[in-house]
Amino acid sequence: MCGIVGYIGNKDAYPILIKGLQRLEYRGYDSAGIALFNGSLNIYKQKGKVSQLISFTTEKDKKGSIGIGHTRWATHGEPNDVNAHPHTSGNGRLTLIHNGIIENYAPIKAMLQREGHVFESDTDTEVLVHLIEEIQDKENLSIEEAVRAALNKVIGAYAIVVIDRNDPDKLVAARKASPLVIGIGEGEFFIASDATPIIEHTKQVVYLNDGEIAVVSRKEGLQIKNITDNEIRTPFIHELDMQIELLEKGGYDYFMLKEIHEQPTTVDDCMRGRLNAKEGWITLGGLKEHKNKISKANRFIIAACGTSWHSGLIAEYLIEDLARIPVEVEYASEFRYRNPIITENDVVIAISQSGETADTLAALELAKRKGALTYGICNVVGSSIARVTDSGSYIHAGPEIGVASTKAFTGQVTLLTMMALCLAREKGTISNSYFHTLITELENIPRKVGEALKCDAQVKYIAEEIKDSPNALYLGRGYNFPVALEGALKLKEISYIHAEGYPAAEMKHGPIALIDENMPVVVIATNKSAYEKVVSNVQEVKARKGKIIAVVNEGEKTISEIADYTIEIPHTEEPFTPLLSVIPLQLLSYHIAVMRGCNVDQPRNLAKSVTVE
Numbered sequence: 001m002c003g004i005v006g007y008i009g010n011k012d013a014y015p016i017l018i019k020g021l022q023r024l025e026y027r028g029y030d031s032a033g034i035a036l037f038n039g040s041l042n043i044y045k046q047k048g049k050v051s052q053l054i055s056f057t058t059e060k061d062k063k064g065s066i067g068i069g070h071t072r073w074a075t076h077g078e079p080n081d082v083n084a085h086p087h088t089s090g091n092g093r094l095t096l097i098h099n100g101i102i103e104n105y106a107p108i109k110a111m112l113q114r115e116g117h118v119f120e121s122d123t124d125t126e127v128l129v130h131l132i133e134e135i136q137d138k139e140n141l142s143i144e145e146a147v148r149a150a151l152n153k154v155i156g157a158y159a160i161v162v163i164d165r166n167d168p169d170k171l172v173a174a175r176k177a178s179p180l181v182i183g184i185g186e187g188e189f190f191i192a193s194d195a196t197p198i199i200e201h202t203k204q205v206v207y208l209n210d211g212e213i214a215v216v217s218r219k220e221g222l223q224i225k226n227i228t229d230n231e232i233r234t235p236f237i238h239e240l241d242m243q244i245e246l247l248e249k250g251g252y253d254y255f256m257l258k259e260i261h262e263q264p265t266t267v268d269d270c271m272r273g274r275l276n277a278k279e280g281w282i283t284l285g286g287l288k289e290h291k292n293k294i295s296k297a298n299r300f301i302i303a304a305c306g307t308s309w310h311s312g313l314i315a316e317y318l319i320e321d322l323a324r325i326p327v328e329v330e331y332a333s334e335f336r337y338r339n340p341i342i343t344e345n346d347v348v349i350a351i352s353q354s355g356e357t358a359d360t361l362a363a364l365e366l367a368k369r370k371g372a373l374t375y376g377i378c379n380v381v382g383s384s385i386a387r388v389t390d391s392g393s394y395i396h397a398g399p400e401i402g403v404a405s406t407k408a409f410t411g412q413v414t415l416l417t418m419m420a421l422c423l424a425r426e427k428g429t430i431s432n433s434y435f436h437t438l439i440t441e442l443e444n445i446p447r448k449v450g451e452a453l454k455c456d457a458q459v460k461y462i463a464e465e466i467k468d469s470p471n472a473l474y475l476g477r478g479y480n481f482p483v484a485l486e487g488a489l490k491l492k493e494i495s496y497i498h499a500e501g502y503p504a505a506e507m508k509h510g511p512i513a514l515i516d517e518n519m520p521v522v523v524i525a526t527n528k529s530a531y532e533k534v535v536s537n538v539q540e541v542k543a544r545k546g547k548i549i550a551v552v553n554e555g556e557k558t559i560s561e562i563a564d565y566t567i568e569i570p571h572t573e574e575p576f577t578p579l580l581s582v583i584p585l586q587l588l589s590y591h592i593a594v595m596r597g598c599n600v601d602q603p604r605n606l607a608k609s610v611t612v613e
């Protein structure tokens with residue numbers, strides 16, 4: 001988390017940095033700050049969002065064609081003006097922005113205090129900039145050498161950019177376990193946590209690798225070295241393929257709403273060139289590459305966090321049901337610390353929208369050490385997970401800006417559905433006719449997602465009725481159980497209503513005690529196989545006077561007659577039901593959050609890209 005930007009060139013840095021920070025605000029919005037060099041260093045920083053920084057700097061000197069900026073998600077030290085980045089060395093010569101955590105900051109701080117350093121903030125970042133200063137002063141080193149020497153002493157994760165007032169024609173950047181991209185323009189360079197602040201200036205980018213330090217200078221261009229041994233690395237220039245309109249709200253009030261409505265297109269984009277029902281084929285390049293190892297795997301282990309973990313749960317149903325390969329789904333943060341059994345015959349699949357989630361990355365490293373094949377399912381092109389895995393597939397959902405994931409979820413589920421179908425075909429675990437039925441229906445899903453979105457007005461009406469409830473329960477069975485979890489997560493993330501997702505039948509073992517006339521219970525009842533069972537569960541809720549909101553298939557009567565409110569979505573084959581049943585739940589959480597006056601795109605305490613453990 002935290003977003004960082006840097007600029008060096010011939011233009012005014014301020015507008016470039018501010019716009020870049022706004023693009024990166026999804027990574028954290030506890031405070032924002034910038035440093036501009038124009039003969040001297042001007043540093044402005046404020047608690048709160050980038051908009052507050054803009055107001056704060058209205059009357060200030062904003063000149064300078066070199067600068068750095070930061071938007072913070074607090075780890076060490078509460079969100080306030082002093083803890084905001086950039087942080088400055090004691091002599092005022094260096095200023096630095098940081099995304100990550102310096103884990104051994106405490107002993108370094110104690111050592112520096114013994115040397116006379118005085119700290120203003122509670123942050124680990126300030127310790128790092130003082131350490132660089134200490135080394136630079138004692139050993140009389142250039143800024144890049146001092147940064148490199150300091151980084152060799154720290155443990156933890158970082159993406160940093162540093163300005164040295166006495167050597168101001170360059171920016172020094174480095175990364176370990178936090179992302180950093182360098183944009184190469186005409187006589188100018190851009191540095192950012194991801195490509196979104198860069199895309200409108202240049203399409204040529206270099207993704208810094210872990211353990212690399214880069215110097216960008218007006219005179220000498222870009223130079224990259226290894227942090228540990230100082231060896232020169234040849235930069236690999238990528239051409240960005242991203243449309244700038246996708247980074248704008250396009251007339252919607254919130255990015256989340258825009259992203260919900262993009263889903264007919266994003267699901268289609270995910271399938272483009274990978275599926276042809278008429279010709280009867282489905283393919284994924286990443287699977288083909290390692291076909292033998294993947295289809296003969298003993299089992300799949302899926303590691304992910306948050307919404308991506310819910311996609312993983314759906315994949316467990318899909319892959320076991322269709323391809324008959326055992327699947328285990330793990331919270332990445334638990335998996336890596338519990339000494340799991342991983343063998344060379346396992347395939348470890350990481351699912352991650354951002355491709356940067358620290359725990360998911362660490363789970364992959366563990367899997368690699370144990371010799372398993374690793375497969376990444378990511379949205380962000382060129383992200384760390386996409387680069388460290390042996391193989392993988394992008395979901396092609398385009399930039400997702402709203403902190404609550406929507407189109408990335410349906411993109412992941414679409415991709416995992418295709419994966420299950422490819423494997424089922426390869427292994428012969430489903431009949432030809434069922435395979436053809438499924439791929440024909442999969443091609444219809446983008447259109448059906450569009451139809452499901454038509455429930456918006458009905459969902460808005462229901463939102464009005466339940467928006468003041470302090471709690472909500474979401475129930476589903478089979479393929480719809482992970483959807484219940486996802487619906488509950490969406491509601492708590494953006495409206496701050498406590499919500500729980502449960503397997504419908506498991507409700508009897510606890511949550512039923514909570515049900516009374518004030519408890520909204522969202523029941524997802526679109527699966528045909530367990531329909532009668534779900535009807536019984538709905539009756540159990542009704543008997544306790546719970547307020548039932550049922551998501552059902554078009555024309556369905558039994559549950560509609562019992563429920564207080566009904567939302568209809570199109571019929572589909574059972575394995576594809578999550579792609580449709582999640583749509584009303586996304587809309588429900590959106591409308592409730594708006595009605596409660598919440599900032600839908602930037603919910604409190606959350607960040608979209610969790611690059612710390």
Ligand code: G6P
Nearest residue numbers: 305306307308352353354357405
């Ligand atoms: C954060 C985000 C969630 C996301 C999760 C995993 O918690 O707020 O929306 O699902 O991280 O992120 P990833 O990028 O790995 O999918």
